Amino acid sequence: MERYRFLEHTADAKFQAFGETLEDAFCNAALATASLMWDWEKIEQNVEHRVEIEGKDLLQLLCSFLEEIIYLLDSRSFLLGFPGDIKIEQKKSRYTLKALFRGDNFSKKYKIYGDVKAITYNEMEIESNDRFTAQVVVDV
Amino acid sequence: MDLKKINDYTWEIPKTGEMKVPTVIYTSSKLLEDVKRDRTLQQARNVACLPGIQKMAYVMPDAHQGYGFPIGGVAAFDLDQGIISPGGVGYDINCGVRLLKTGYTEKDIHEKRKQLLDEIFREVPAGVGKGGITRLNRNVLLEVCTKGAEWAVENGYGRREDLKRTEENGRMREADPSHLSPRAIERGIPQLGTLGAGNHFLEIQKVSEIFDGDVAGVFGIHSVGQILVMIHCGSRGLGHQVASDFIRLMEDKIGSRGLPDRELINAPVRSPLGQQYYKSMSAAVNYAFANRQMIAHWVRNVFKKVMGSAEGMDQVYDVCHNVAKIEKHTIDGRLKDVCVHRKGATRSFGPGREEIPEVYRSVGQPIIIPGSMGTASYILVGTHEAEQLSFGSTAHGAGRVMSRHEAIRRFRGEKIKQDLESRGIELKSTSWKGVAEEASQAYKDVDEVVKVSHKAGIGKLVAKVIPVGVMKG
Numbered sequence: 001m002e003r004y005r006f007l008e009h010t011a012d013a014k015f016q017a018f019g020e021t022l023e024d025a026f027c028n029a030a031l032a033t034a035s036l037m038w039d040w041e042k043i044e045q046n047v048e049h050r051v052e053i054e055g056k057d058l059l060q061l062l063c064s065f066l067e068e069i070i071y072l073l074d075s076r077s078f079l080l081g082f083p084g085d086i087k088i089e090q091k092k093s094r095y096t097l098k099a100l101f102r103g104d105n106f107s108k109k110y111k112i113y114g115d116v117k118a119i120t121y122n123e124m125e126i127e128s129n130d131r132f133t134a135q136v137v138v139d140v
Numbered sequence: 141m142d143l144k145k146i147n148d149y150t151w152e153i154p155k156t157g158e159m160k161v162p163t164v165i166y167t168s169s170k171l172l173e174d175v176k177r178d179r180t181l182q183q184a185r186n187v188a189c190l191p192g193i194q195k196m197a198y199v200m201p202d203a204h205q206g207y208g209f210p211i212g213g214v215a216a217f218d219l220d221q222g223i224i225s226p227g228g229v230g231y232d233i234n235c236g237v238r239l240l241k242t243g244y245t246e247k248d249i250h251e252k253r254k255q256l257l258d259e260i261f262r263e264v265p266a267g268v269g270k271g272g273i274t275r276l277n278r279n280v281l282l283e284v285c286t287k288g289a290e291w292a293v294e295n296g297y298g299r300r301e302d303l304k305r306t307e308e309n310g311r312m313r314e315a316d317p318s319h320l321s322p323r324a325i326e327r328g329i330p331q332l333g334t335l336g337a338g339n340h341f342l343e344i345q346k347v348s349e350i351f352d353g354d355v356a357g358v359f360g361i362h363s364v365g366q367i368l369v370m371i372h373c374g375s376r377g378l379g380h381q382v383a384s385d386f387i388r389l390m391e392d393k394i395g396s397r398g399l400p401d402r403e404l405i406n407a408p409v410r411s412p413l414g415q416q417y418y419k420s421m422s423a424a425v426n427y428a429f430a431n432r433q434m435i436a437h438w439v440r441n442v443f444k445k446v447m448g449s450a451e452g453m454d455q456v457y458d459v460c461h462n463v464a465k466i467e468k469h470t471i472d473g474r475l476k477d478v479c480v481h482r483k484g485a486t487r488s489f490g491p492g493r494e495e496i497p498e499v500y501r502s503v504g505q506p507i508i509i510p511g512s513m514g515t516a517s518y519i520l521v522g523t524h525e526a527e528q529l530s531f532g533s534t535a536h537g538a539g540r541v542m543s544r545h546e547a548i549r550r551f552r553g554e555k556i557k558q559d560l561e562s563r564g565i566e567l568k569s570t571s572w573k574g575v576a577e578e579a580s581q582a583y584k585d586v587d588e589v590v591k592v593s594h595k596a597g598i599g600k601l602v603a604k605v606i607p608v609g610v611m612k613g
Contacts (some may be wrong), residue, residue, distance in 0.1 A: 005536055006545045008543050008545070009205075009543050010177075010204050010205050010540050010541065010542070010543060011204050011205060011206070011211060011540045011543075012207070012330070012544075013543075013544060013545070015544075050461065056391070056392065059402075060388070060391065061317045063384075064388075067384060070377070070380070071327065071361075071381075071557075074327040074330065074376075074377035075323070075325070075326040075327050075329075075330070075377075077330075088335050099440055111571065112570070112571070113337075113570075113571035113572075113573040113574055114337060114338070114571070114573065114574060114577070115336060115337035115338040115613075117231045117338070117380045118231040118380045118383060120207040120231075120403060121207070121387070121401075121402035121403050122206075122207030122401070122402075122403050123441075124402070124419070127500065135518075137207065139207065139230075139231045139380075140338055140544060
């Protein structure tokens with residue numbers, strides 16, 4: 001199945017990420033975000049970061065989840081290769097997400113070709129019909 | 141949507157429904173076609189619905205769709221009844237432009253322009269993995285955020301005179317970094333003194349046309365062929381994190397119920413959360429001023445090394461184009477303090493305003509409008525009319541018309557470099573893809589944007605500059 005697809009947006013980058021499960025859709029949204037900055041398929045999986053976040057709804061959870069990629073890039077020079085073991089749970093009125101980011105620290109063998117400034121709520125949607133679709137606009 | 145033409149450069153969306161004020165768009169029939177194609181006007185209409193908005197919601201000539209507010213959106217809010225919104229400032233807080241003049245002409249640098257650009261590329265870090273010029277710790281970062289460009293000058297980056305020729309003298313005194321999240325600080329530490337990627341750039345330019353010789357002279361621009369240096373960048377990850385943090389805090393504490401767009405989330409200006417945002421935003425503004433101050437210093441060093449001297453390389457000005465500020469404006473014939481949001485808009489204060497450096501106070505504030513990569517940029521001057529027409533604001537650049545993905549599909553970075561070289565423009569970039577994204581065809585015609593500003597009276601033409609060398613982050 002197609003992981004993600006970019007859509008037209010005048011200034012920023014807009015994508016839809018797909019998945020059989022909500023976790024898969026989140027995973028593919030992370031890969032779509034990474035693809036705006038580097039080729040995630042080429043990142044060796046030498047370094048791991050455990051990610052634990054929460055949100056008051058799924059949109060906030062998705063936003064914070066994708067923000068982790070930018071945060072780890074800026075603060076740890078970490079390039080995401082693949083977000084593994086994603087687990088989303090609902091506890092009362094809050095959602096939690098756990099994942100293991102696998103990737104590598106930046107070095108000369110990698111090429112960074114873009115900048116994602118922030119994940120926005122603009123036109124953000126999560127739909128579940130026959131599959132899950134997460135739509136995101138990121139500020140680039 | 142009802143769109144009423146007022147004159148050749150002004151359109152209005154009359155107040156209807158939930159709108160508290162009308163929306164005014166400074167544009168031309170040509171630029172309006174682009175604006176109508178995306179959600180700019182709908183977003184501007186949404187802004188007009190926010191509590192405490194004063195007079196009108198304004199849309200600048202280079203406007204395009206943003207998130208929450210349009211890019212190129214200007215709105216002012218009452219301090220007691222009104223709001224402050226991170227989405228009305230944008231993620232790249234104090235993204236802005238600094239302009240240095242030089243005593244050199246095109247002829248002087250012709251043989252050495254490639255070397256100049258190569259050296260600048262080496263000296264000015266662009267982004268990831270390239271920081272760390274100044275290993276900072278948390279305490280130093282907090283000082284940077286408190287003192288802005290003053291910190292940079294005190295630490296050997298540039299000259300004290302630069303501060304006087306920077307908006308806010310390079311330091312927003314309202315800044316309080318104590319509300320910055322640990323994440324904002326962590327992102328800020330490795331990135332101070334970096335240009336960043338995306339639409340950020342550094343250009344060596346030459347003056348190609350002077351429209352107003354008297355004003356240009358006051359700004360230190362004397363002749364066609366004079367070399368200038370333009371630096372366009374912002375507050376990097378620190379500013380982005382401040383925006384994200386406060387959008388989330390406002391969501392959790394206030395909520396976005398009733399708002400047409402979650403990105404319009406806001407807090408009353410005087411509320412504790414509103415004040416915390418304002419002070420944190422000001423801290424990010426200061427970080428960006430320090431950032432551009434450091435980059436300007438390295439550029440001078442390169443000129444000194446390659447050309448033998450950096451004499452005459454005075455700062456013309458440094459403007460913010462993503463910011464919220466408390467300013468005095470005349471509303472219903474009465475002077476009052478309001479919270480002006482400029483998101484992708486440049487302040488345009490006319491002669492006499494005390495915020496303008498003394499050297500420019502008789503003519504008005506210099507406005508620096510960068511074009512797209514490889515095209516012209518402009519220097520304008522602020523006007524009294526702008527204070528009446530747009531809370532003293534005008535355009536901030538060319539404004540995109542094409543998505544980055546479309547640009548990558550249509551253009552090749554290598555080909556763009558060749559085309560620029562055939563026109564005598566050197567280009568250096570960290571990425572071909574990034575070059576393709578920033579192809580000038582993906583932007584509005586900057587010549588038309590500044591024409592509208594001039595004709596509408598919100599910023600008058602002073603000089604046109606064209607690039608000689610471009611460094612794209």
